[in-house]
Amino acid sequence: MKKRVLTGYRPTGKLHLGHLHGNLHTMLELQEEFECFFFIADWHALTTDYADTKNLKDFTKEMVIDWLAIGLDPKKSVIYRQSDVPEIAELALYLSMLTPIAWLERNPTYKEQLKELKKKEIATHGFIGYPVLQAADILSVHADFVPVGEDQLPHLELTREIARRFNHFYGDYLKEPSAKLSRAKRVPGMDGRKMSKSYSNAIYLDDDDATIEKKVMKMITDEKKIRIDDPGRPEICNVFELHRIYSPDKVEEIEKRCRSGELGCVEDKKELAKKIIASLATFRKRKEEITSDPSLYDDVLTDGAVKARKVITETLQTVRKKMNID
Ligand code: SF4
Numbered sequence: 001m002k003k004r005v006l007t008g009y010r011p012t013g014k015l016h017l018g019h020l021h022g023n024l025h026t027m028l029e030l031q032e033e034f035e036c037f038f039f040i041a042d043w044h045a046l047t048t049d050y051a052d053t054k055n056l057k058d059f060t061k062e063m064v065i066d067w068l069a070i071g072l073d074p075k076k077s078v079i080y081r082q083s084d085v086p087e088i089a090e091l092a093l094y095l096s097m098l099t100p101i102a103w104l105e106r107n108p109t110y111k112e113q114l115k116e117l118k119k120k121e122i123a124t125h126g127f128i129g130y131p132v133l134q135a136a137d138i139l140s141v142h143a144d145f146v147p148v149g150e151d152q153l154p155h156l157e158l159t160r161e162i163a164r165r166f167n168h169f170y171g172d173y174l175k176e177p178s179a180k181l182s183r184a185k186r187v188p189g190m191d192g193r194k195m196s197k198s199y200s201n202a203i204y205l206d207d208d209d210a211t212i213e214k215k216v217m218k219m220i221t222d223e224k225k226i227r228i229d230d231p232g233r234p235e236i237c238n239v240f241e242l243h244r245i246y247s248p249d250k251v252e253e254i255e256k257r258c259r260s261g262e263l264g265c266v267e268d269k270k271e272l273a274k275k276i277i278a279s280l281a282t283f284r285k286r287k288e289e290i291t292s293d294p295s296l297y298d299d300v301l302t303d304g305a306v307k308a309r310k311v312i313t314e315t316l317q318t319v320r321k322k323m324n325i326d
Helices: 017-033 042-049 056-070 086-098 101-105 108-116 130-140 150-170 209-217 238-246 248-260 265-279 281-291 294-322
Strands: 004-009 035-040 078-081 145-148 178-181
Touching: 004 017, 004 130, 017 035, 017 056, 017 145, 035 056, 035 294, 042 056, 042 130, 056 078, 056 281, 056 294, 078 294, 086 130, 086 150, 086 294, 101 130, 101 150, 108 150, 130 150, 130 294, 145 150, 150 178, 209 265, 238 248, 238 265, 265 281
Parallel strands: 004 035, 004 145, 035 078, 145 178
Antiparallel strands: none
């Protein structure tokens, strides 16, 4: 029996290189080794974007198509949309009954997001309660592992605590998931901060060649390297950081030529842009093929919902029985 892994993505916008070298590559590796449940977390998208849902369906569709184009395989993994499985919401309701509010209030992301997303009114029941929904996502499929970054460990611990509390009241049943620490690479955006839609510094998988080149040319490098023959400091250069991902066999050479002043930033950026564009060729071709088959998207989600519901309905039946509401 393969161990089970669950991970999901909020459909809140287009995917960029940060996503690709972060979770998406991890998901590709995971699907070869584990029984994977990959879900589009559209209910989670509502926790911050409940007031404007006009793009939700489009973002969901595009995310599924991008996943398939990247190589996630519905024959190997269960790919589903959260809202197609209402049993998850039912489990979240039961778990919310036994989750102390203090556990949710101490969630560091909750406090951080309240500060960061000041323009949105997110002091809502749905937002403070999203870790309970997350717990329902994970516990409903009895996931053995959840891929997380170090910063998400407190969330997973909360899921484990909720599972323990349920098991304490109603008898051992829910499985405490373990963390699978992600080896995701840090991808700098054009301004050097972590690539993110909210910083407007991202290169998107859908950007055309000219846009990619333009964005790379705008990247911040070593501000002290003004003329071509000024020696540069690759260790503080964002272009160099991306070369580590896109030109692993050339990193030493680039470093040497940059330090000696033999390599200019314009030439180097053009080279990087070419590498990024070339790396997206297969993705673009697959995306075109997938988009040209209008029924594929519906088929993948319909099939995924059936498979996910089979597992999750069984979980719910046992949960109801244990709580004497069957
Ligand atoms: S030559 Fe390349 S690595 Fe060196 S500072 Fe310029 S962009 Fe960065």
